[in-house]
Amino acid sequence: MPTKPAVDSLLESLNYTMSDGEQALLQCLRNVHSFQPVMCFFHVVKKVRDYILKHSRLTMKQRRLLFLVKVRPVLWSLNLSLGEPEFRAKAAAIL
DSSP: OOOHHHHHHHHHHOOEEEEOOOHHHHHHHHHTTOOEEEEOHHHHHHHHHHHHHHHOOSOHHHHHHIIIIIIHHHHHHHHTOSSHHHHHHHHHHHO
């Protein structure tokens, strides 16, 4: 089990945290530790997929293929970025 100084040191070095959106947890992370919460990758992918399936005017088969072949690989590429500069460069190229 890590010691309190080790945990405090770790907390001081973090800028972002991921949670599933529990309001009490998000508020604690923002107020106590000044973290910037981000949505977990699974939920980002699910929201994008749901949006495409709901709003696209393509057939259902075409919507699924669009997500699987075009959109999901881009999301994975963004997720595998090694840092914020790489993420921002990829996002700028995509958009």
